[in-house]
Amino acid sequence: MSHTLGIRQAQKQKTRQALLDAALGLLEEQSLSSLGLREVTRAVGVAPTAFYRHFRSTADLGVALVEEALGSLHPMIRTTVSSAGDSDQRIERAVGLIAHHVETHPAHVRFIARERHGGVQSVRQAIQGQLARFAEEVKAALAKDPVSEGWNDDDLLMLAHLYVDQMLMTASLFLDALEAPEEERRRVAQVATRQMRLISIGREHWLD
Amino acid sequence: MSHTLGIRQAQKQKTRQALLDAALGLLEEQSLSSLGLREVTRAVGVAPTAFYRHFRSTADLGVALVEEALGSLHPMIRTTVSSAGDSDQRIERAVGLIAHHVETHPAHVRFIARERHGGVQSVRQAIQGQLARFAEEVKAALAKDPVSEGWNDDDLLMLAHLYVDQMLMTASLFLDALEAPEEERRRVAQVATRQMRLISIGREHWLD
DNA sequence: CCATGCAGTTAACAACTGTTCTCTGGAATT
DNA sequence: AATTCCAGAGAACAGTTGTTAACTGCATGG
Numbered sequence: 026m027s028h029t030l031g032i033r034q035a036q037k038q039k040t041r042q043a044l045l046d047a048a049l050g051l052l053e054e055q056s057l058s059s060l061g062l063r064e065v066t067r068a069v070g071v072a073p074t075a076f077y078r079h080f081r082s083t084a085d086l087g088v089a090l091v092e093e094a095l096g097s098l099h100p101m102i103r104t105t106v107s108s109a110g111d112s113d114q115r116i117e118r119a120v121g122l123i124a125h126h127v128e129t130h131p132a133h134v135r136f137i138a139r140e141r142h143g144g145v146q147s148v149r150q151a152i153q154g155q156l157a158r159f160a161e162e163v164k165a166a167l168a169k170d171p172v173s174e175g176w177n178d179d180d181l182l183m184l185a186h187l188y189v190d191q192m193l194m195t196a197s198l199f200l201d202a203l204e205a206p207e208e209e210r211r212r213v214a215q216v217a218t219r220q221m222r223l224i225s226i227g228r229e230h231w232l233d
Numbered sequence: 234m235s236h237t238l239g240i241r242q243a244q245k246q247k248t249r250q251a252l253l254d255a256a257l258g259l260l261e262e263q264s265l266s267s268l269g270l271r272e273v274t275r276a277v278g279v280a281p282t283a284f285y286r287h288f289r290s291t292a293d294l295g296v297a298l299v300e301e302a303l304g305s306l307h308p309m310i311r312t313t314v315s316s317a318g319d320s321d322q323r324i325e326r327a328v329g330l331i332a333h334h335v336e337t338h339p340a341h342v343r344f345i346a347r348e349r350h351g352g353v354q355s356v357r358q359a360i361q362g363q364l365a366r367f368a369e370e371v372k373a374a375l376a377k378d379p380v381s382e383g384w385n386d387d388d389l390l391m392l393a394h395l396y397v398d399q400m401l402m403t404a405s406l407f408l409d410a411l412e413a414p415e416e417e418r419r420r421v422a423q424v425a426t427r428q429m430r431l432i433s434i435g436r437e438h439w440l441d
Numbered sequence: 442c443c444a445t446g447c448a449g450t451t452a453a454c455a456a457c458t459g460t461t462c463t464c465t466g467g468a469a470t471t
Numbered sequence: 472a473a474t475t476c477c478a479g480a481g482a483a484c485a486g487t488t489g490t491t492a493a494c495t496g497c498a499t500g501g
Contacts, residue, residue, distance in 0.1 A: 033468050037478065056352035059267030061458065073459080075479050082459090135350075142346040142405060144264035183424045184431065190402055197350060216391045223392065227435030241498050245448065269488065281489080283449050290489095 041079045043069045045093060048086055049132045057087045057136075058144035087140065087148040094133035095155040101126070102159055106166040106188075112229075116221045120214055123192060127199040138197045156193075160185040175232050184228060191221060249287045251277045253301060256294055257340045265295045266352035295348065295356040302341035303363040309334070310367055314374040314396075320437075324429045328422055331400060335407040346405045364401075368393040383440050392436060399429060 030038070047068035051060060060083045066073045080086040105119050127134050140148045141156075164185035167173050173181060195217040202210045238246070255276035259268060268291045274281045288294040313327050335342050348356045349364075372393035375381050381389060403425040410418045 031469070033476095033478080036468095040478080052352075054352065054354075056264035056266040058264040059352065062460095063458065072480050074461090074481085077460085078478055138350040139352065142343075142350070144260075144262065144267065144347065146262075179424075180427065183427050186424070187428050187431070190398075194398055216387075216394070219388065219391050220395050223395070223435040223439060224432065225435070226438050226441075227431040227433070230434050230438050231431060233434075239499070241446095241448080244498095248448080270490095271488065280450050282451085282491090285490085286448055 037078070040069065040071060040075065043071075044076065044079055044086065045090060048083070049090060049136060052136055052139070053132060056143055057083065057140050057148060084145045084147050087145055088151045090133075090136055091140075091148060091151040091155060094130070094137050095152070095159075098126075099158070099162065102162055103166065106163050107169065112225050113222065116218055116225065119192075120195065120218050120221065123195050123217075124199050124210070124214060127196050127203065131200060131203055134196050134200055138193065138200065141193070156189055160189050163188050172229060180231070184224075187224060188221075191217075191224065195220075245286070248277065248279060248283065251279075252284065252287055252294065253298060256291070257298060257344060260344055260347070261340060264351055265291065265348050265356060268295075292353045292355050295353055296359045298341075298344055299348075299356060299359040299363060302338070302345050303360070303367075306334075307366070307370065310370055311374065314371050315377065320433050321430065324426055324433065327400075328403065328426050328429065331403050331425075332407050332418070332422060335404050335411065339408060339411055342404050342408055346401065346408065349401070364397055368397050371396050380437060388439070392432075395432060396429075399425075399432065403428075 044065055048060060048065050051064060051068060062076045062083055063073045065083070065086070066076050080089065101122065105115075105122055108115055108118060110118070137152060141152045143149060160182065164178075164181045167181055167185060168176075195213075198213045198217065199210065202213050252273055256268060256273050259272060259276060270284045270291055271281045273291070273294070274284050288297065309330065313323075313330055316323055316326060318326070345360060349360050351357060368390065372386075372389045375389055375393060376384075403421075406421045406425065407418065410421050
């Protein structure tokens with residue numbers, strides 16, 4: 026898209042991405058608040074001072090990682106929540122998509138789960154912001170569903186938040202079961218499916 | 234209870250507690266994986282090497298903090314879940330208890346929320362263990378409720394986990410709203426109450 | 442009362458951290 | 472072709488870290 030980058034800016038973006046990738050790797054066994062800038066540059070094979078050409082601090086890098094991890098997820102969220110089929114089919118499809126995303130982007134998922142309540146305020150805020158956007162999108166999708174007839178805005182949003190949090194919780198459980206035998210992963214999927222099913226049942230009887 | 238400690242062991246436990254308290258304070262604006270042992274001893278006013286008389290490492294101290302933060306919570310959980318009244322009354326009472334606990338032990342709550350998915354494995358495991366115990370206790374309480382007639386063990390446990398996670402999520406939201414005006418805190422309480430109510434409705438219609 | 446135990450101190454270590462300033466080579470601009 | 476720009480390198484800084492060893496003073500148990 027847009028314009029072809031000069032050989033110069035291209036190289037810059039390349040090392041920037043290398044810094045992001047290296048950081049994400051190092052963050053699998055520690056928190057952002059203990060990630061050192063030298064540690065990152067060492068992993069990339071670049072001088073410590075080069076870091077400053079791309080980020081003010083490791084906290085700044087963390088905010089960029091939030092964008093990378095969650096920014097591209099919005100289309101998936103939208104298509105998932107507003108997909109066709111009956112309630113059970115949509116739930117199973119959603120759980121499957123979560124499982125697949127955890128398998129293909131484990132480090133990103135771990136980073137979000139870890140730093141959502143982590144020790145770096147700016148990163149926490151960035152994650153909260155993205156999750157709030159998710160909730161708004163889920164709310165919009167729910168509003169279109171005939172089941173939501175008669176619901177007020179506050180209740181739609183509270184249900185949307187419940188779904189988003191449940192999604193994240195499920196992702197975290199899949200993450201813990203990544204190296205486990207498939208039996209365990211299927212158990213996680215089953216529990217998640219039933220929890221979402223229970224929530225959906227509550228939703229259907231909310232206005233009684 | 235038990236035996237009166239000698240003047241010696243009493244002093245030891247005193248500095249041990251001072252280390253735990255200082256660490257808990259420092260952990261309000263960082264994660265355990267970046268907490269330094271010297272940082273803690275400096276805050277207490279004691280020599281760095283004194284740390285080793287009590288803990289092998291900061292990770293070890295973290296495990297002790299998990300015990301302190303969650304160990305004493307089991308009786309509260311039990312009495313809450315198995316209290317009297319109809320569904321709505323019990324929910325409001327539970328949300329109120331959570332809010333109160335966050336107000337009286339904010340640092341403990343923050344620590345648990347932060348390190349549940351944090352960068353230190355042993356601490357994560359300790360928290361997972363305690364939460365699993367909570368879930369078992371909630372399950373036992375649910376099993377006694379007439380609403381749970383006909384439920385199998387797996388479903389009882391999946392519902393118990395849903396309640397426990399929802400409890401933690403609510404606690405974390407109360408934490409974020411601690412310094413906010415009361416209006417915001419009341420809004421959090423309202424959302425949490427309705428989410429639990431929706432879950433309870435789903436529970437009542439589970440076997441349909 | 443005396444010997445032992447042990448919580449906490451002192452000093453020193455090698456290794457590491459974030460940040461500054463100066464420099465360089467090559468792409469970008471004119 | 473000459474000039475400017477700038478991503479990255481290099482060296483040096485003051486300050487921090489975890490861990491070791493040998494110590495001191497005092498409560499404890501014989």
